Amino acid sequence: MKASILKTDHLSKKYHGKMALDKVEMSIAKGSIYGFIGQNGAGKSTFIRLITGLASPTAGSFELFGQNSEQGLIQARKRIGTIIEGPALYPHMTAAENLEAHRLLKGIPGKECIEKTLKLVGLQDTGRKKAKNFSLGMKQRLGLAIALLGDPEFLILDEPINGLDPMGVIEIRELLKKLNKEHEITMLISSHILSELHLLATHYGIIHEGKLLEQLSAKELNEKCQQYLHIKVDQPNKATTVLEGQLETSEFEVMADGTIKLFAYTDSPGKVSKTLTDEGLILEQFMPMGEELEAYFTNRIGGVQHG
Structure with a gap:
């Protein structure tokens, strides 16, 4: 069993007589990507503020890297990187200058980390371009670079794709996976x-x-919700032949408009897209989807529409 990076015990926070967090019991295992889901105002940001030391709990406690004392948590927080309520950028500075300013603020020795971190997030060639002229996706990557200074073992990201266009969302998603x-x-x-x-x-x-309703793995969620790959190609008939021949599956459904729902390979979509393109097919649409994913979440929170 993997060690827990973060573990909470009845963690609670009250603001003006209202419980923003109510006895939250959470555990995040080392190496995982933990998706913290909730409506705006559900308590996500309050939780993050408590973990990062920007606010104090009203009741309960938490461990970070096994530390729960005040001094222990101060040391443990040096091992995390955060983006909370958008990255803190200096708009009239370059990417490198932004990192240098934050390096000095964090007291990180040596400048060699700057070029290494810029390369890690794909901003090594931005030169003298000011942050104010960056696209939203570039700004978000620069925010990630700042969070990555000091080689953190744990990243805490609050709404990292908010406001991004589809390409920006893909850029950030692939970077986080990497x-x-x-x-x-x-x-x-x-x-x-x-x-x-x-x-x-x-x-x-x-x-x-404010209440943590459920914790579950991706595997458990997939078992609860029917997942599939939504595929639209220029030649649907050829695509079905490739699926049956090359990928040896009949677990798909061709819709009236020619789009294909593939219920196999949901855990390895890259293999499917590569096989189809290798056979000369043009992918017009290709995305994992869940027929009941949104419905499952809505049902869990009691039918309330989330925003």
């Missing part, structure tokens, strides 16, 4: 966009009105 797999960084990603978290998370926590 950081998790290649650099073994554990992540807590807070979001109300369930469909996007489903492409990233290995585990989930569903919070509503």
Whole structure:
């Protein structure tokens, strides 16, 4: 069993007589990507503020890297990187200058980490371009670079794809996957966009009105919700032949408009897309989807529409 990076015990926070967090019991295992799901105002940001030391619990406690004393938590927080309520950027500075400013603020010795971190997030060639002229996706990657200074073992990201266009969302998603797999960084990603978290998370926590309703793994969620790959190609008939021949599966359904629902290979979509393109097919649409994913979340929070 993997060690827990973060473990909470009846963690609670009250603001103006109202419980923003109510006896939350959460555990995040080393190496996981934990999708923290909830409506805006459900308690996600309050939880993150407590863990990062920006607010104090009203009751309960938590462990970070096994530490729960005040001094122990101060030391443990040096091993985490965060983006809370958007990255803190200096708009008139370059990417490198932004990192240098934050390096000095964090007291990280040596400048060699700057170029290494810029390369890690794909911003090594931005030169003298000011952050104010970056796209939203670039700004988010720069925010991630700042969070990655000091080689954190645990990233806490609050709504990291909010406001991004589809390409920006894909850029950030692929970068987070790379950081998790290649650099073994554990992540807590807070979001109300369930469909996007489903492409990233290995585990989930569903919070509503301050209460953690459920924790479950991606495997458990997939068992509860019918998952499939939504595929639209230029030649649907050829695609079905490839699925049956090359990928040896008949677990698919062709819809009236020619789109294909593939119920196999949901855990390895890259293999499907590569096989189809290798056979000369043009992918017009290709995305994992869940027929009951949104419905499951809505049902868990009592039928309330989330925003």
